[in-house]
Amino acid sequence: MDLTSTYIRAVKSLDQIDIAVLVNNIILDAAQQKASDIHIEPWESTVPIRLRISGILRELTHLPHEFLDRIAGRLKVMADLVTYETELPQEGRAPASPDFGNVELRVSIFPTVRGEKIVVRLFDPQNRSFDxxxxxxxxxxxxxxxxxxxxxxxxxxxxxxxxxxxxxxxxxxxxxxxxxxxxxxxxxxxxxxxxxxxxxxxxxxxxxxxxxxxxxxxxxxxxxxxxxxxxxxxxxxxxxxxxxxxxxxxxxxxxxxxxxxxxxxxxxxxxxxxxxxxxxxxxxxxxxxxxxxxxxxxxxxxxxxxxxxxxxxxxxxxxxxxxxxxxxxxxxxxxxxxxxxxxxxxxxxxxxxxxxxxxxxxxxxxxxxxxxxxxxxxxxxxxxxxxxxxxxxxxxxxxxxxxxx
Ligand SMILES: [Zn+2]
Missing domain, CATH: 3.40.50.300 (P-loop containing nucleotide triphosphate hydrolases)
Known part of the structure; x- marks a missing residue:
């Protein structure tokens, strides 16, 4: 399976990207691959999107740096966090939605010297039985x-x-x-x-x-x-x-x-x-x-x-x-x-x-x-x-x- 985000493959130029759709699609990709977490963090030259699948982190795709603040902003809105706060850690939850695979999200945002590092934990409320x-x-x-x-x-x-x-x-x-x-x-x-x-x-x-x-x-x-x-x-x-x-x-x-x-x-x-x-x-x-x-x-x-x-x-x-x-x-x-x-x-x-x-x-x-x-x-x-x-x-x-x- 090619791990590049489905949405990234579908758009012709990065200028056309709609951030809300991009974020939904990243979560959807992660949910479909049964990932437990999504890591989005600023590295030196790119912003890798990585998924933790069966305990191991794997790269989904890499995005240009200018996307990071917009992705962070979008996830803050979804998780009801303070959007203008970029220098303190924040944590919040977003309810499940069919737009991104019916998973509940726990969003954790942490300031680093290169910008905010985002970790989204996925919970599948439908699919859990505790036996x-x-x-x-x-x-x-x-x-x-x-x-x-x-x-x-x-x-x-x-x-x-x-x-x-x-x-x-x-x-x-x-x-x-x-x-x-x-x-x-x-x-x-x-x-x-x-x-x-x-x-x-x-x-x-x-x-x-x-x-x-x-x-x-x-x-x-x-x-x-x-x-x-x-x-x-x-x-x-x-x-x-x-x-x-x-x-x-x-x-x-x-x-x-x-x-x-x-x-x-x-x-x-x-x-x-x-x-x-x-x-x-x-x-x-x-x-x-x-x-x-x-x-x-x-x-x-x-x-x-x-x-x-x-x-x-x-x-x-x-x-x-x-x-x-x-x-x-x-x-x-x-x-x-x-x-x-x-x-x-x-x-x-x-x-x-x-x-x-x-x-x-x-x-x-x-x-x-x-x-x-x-x-x-x-x-x-x-x-x-x-x-x-x-x-x-x-x-x-x-x-x-x-x-x-
Ligand atoms: Zn095999």
């Missing part, structure tokens, strides 16, 4: 995860880099609770941003500029009698303390946290000055998540991975495995990959692990305990997908840190 069973988790993980979220109290944390499917997994967990309990459960969320509106759930949008911060929202929310609480992200000690407390006092709390590994969330929270014994008693599970691109079925071929990568694997595994990759075709825009699948590791809190946390054992020691207690690691789950020919060894190495062997 734990369709995320691609292995069945043991789904069952264990469902057991965790159906407990009446405790803190469940999801961990993974941006774009690893955490929001989808967390929304699916909440929808699972609604399916299980119907109108007998009260679920509230505080999020930044609210990405999709879910039925039967009270979702709130944090606004730091108005002082409606995570801690402030959560303190009030505790008086709203919720049974399950979703916190978009734990990123400060105050939010962490409230989340832990809520998990200990009869609420199912689910949230995300950044750390370098699944087991590493304990160290991250200890660094936020949460007492280890509180973590040990409140955290019931941690789910590590990554997304792997899956090999395009139309150009899938056997592959001989490079020897450096093979040295990372046990000899027995190499001998027993037929490796595959995608050679690139029109179906996958010559990338060799089409679609993505989740890969997980679910840490279930156990007595031994809790003792380890209280003793402030190093993350590597906690990992040993988790594996001893039966945790299948991200790497092991990913290797099972390599063995089944779902993804390539190269893709696993790109996404998963090898020290998680």
């Amino acid at each position: 734990l069973d369709t995320l691609g988790f292995v069945s043991d993980t789904i069952e264990n995860f469902k057991t965790l979220i159906r407990q009446p109290s405790g803190l469940i944390l999801l961990n993974g880099p941006t774009g690893s499917g955490k929001t989808t997994a967390i929304y699916s967990a909440l929808c699972h609770l609604i399916d299980a309990h119907g109108p007998t459960i009260s679920i509230s969320t505080v999020e930044d941003p609210v990405e999709f509106n879910l039925p039967m759930i009270s979702q709130s949008q944090i606004s730091n500029s108005r002082g409606f911060t995570y801690p402030k929202a959560l303190r009030s929310l505790m008086r709203q009698d919720p049974e399950a609480i979703m916190i978009g992200e734990i990123r400060d000690p105050e939010t962490a303390a409230i989340a832990v407390q809520a998990g200990l006092t009869g609420h199912m709390v689910i949230s995300t946290i950044h750390s370098d590994s699944t087991v590493g969330v304990y160290a991250r929270l200890i660094n936020m000055e949460i007492e280890p014994f509180l973590l040990a008693s409140s955290i019931t599970g941690v789910l590590g998540l990554r997304l792997l691109r899956t090999i395009c079925p139309r150009c899938k071929v056997e592959d001989q991975p490079n020897s450096e990568h093979l040295t990372l694997l046990p000899e027995g595994f190499v001998n027993e495995t037929t490796f595959y990759t995608g050679s690139g075709c029109d179906n996958c825009s010559q990338t060799g990959y089409h679609g993505r699948v989740a890969v997980t590791e679910l840490l279930n809190s156990s007595e031994t692990l809790r003792e380890g946390v209280i003793q402030k054992l190093r993350t590597s020691k906690l990992l040993d305990i988790a594996i001893e207690q039966g945790m299948t690691t991200l790497w092991q789950n990913a290797m099972a997908k390599v063995q089944r020919g779902v993804t390539s060894l190269e893709e696993v190495i790109r996404v998963i840190t090898v020290n998680q062997l």
Whole structure:
């Protein structure tokens, strides 16, 4: 597939371009290619339009510099932002419209020395179902995860880099609770941003500029009698303390946290000055998540991975495995990959692990305990997908840190 914007190809001269139509067409191109984000930014000599597809940025087209301010202006109008403001970051949303593929937009504008950098995130409100069973988790993980979220109290944390499917997994967990309990459960969320509106759930949008911060929202929310609480992200000690407390006092709390590994969330929270014994008693599970691109079925071929990568694997595994990759075709825009699948590791809190946390054992020691207690690691789950020919060894190495062997 030629990635030049459909509209650019259709016009004869750049002078004829109608900016509103151009912007609509860029979004339409992105939506049709199932991109998650559009990046528009001033480089030295051009303004590249890039799309993030299956986690990877790719160039759609390049435009002359004089288009940038007009595109920014148009997107500001669409997202209800201040059009004359060019020196401060702005964020806004635009509702879905048939003019640009029925996707909702979150527009983020950021000043750089060469002009405004624009990132538009696309959400397809029609096409989203939040079902734990369709995320691609292995069945043991789904069952264990469902057991965790159906407990009446405790803190469940999801961990993974941006774009690893955490929001989808967390929304699916909440929808699972609604399916299980119907109108007998009260679920509230505080999020930044609210990405999709879910039925039967009270979702709130944090606004730091108005002082409606995570801690402030959560303190009030505790008086709203919720049974399950979703916190978009734990990123400060105050939010962490409230989340832990809520998990200990009869609420199912689910949230995300950044750390370098699944087991590493304990160290991250200890660094936020949460007492280890509180973590040990409140955290019931941690789910590590990554997304792997899956090999395009139309150009899938056997592959001989490079020897450096093979040295990372046990000899027995190499001998027993037929490796595959995608050679690139029109179906996958010559990338060799089409679609993505989740890969997980679910840490279930156990007595031994809790003792380890209280003793402030190093993350590597906690990992040993988790594996001893039966945790299948991200790497092991990913290797099972390599063995089944779902993804390539190269893709696993790109996404998963090898020290998680
Ligand atoms: Zn292909």
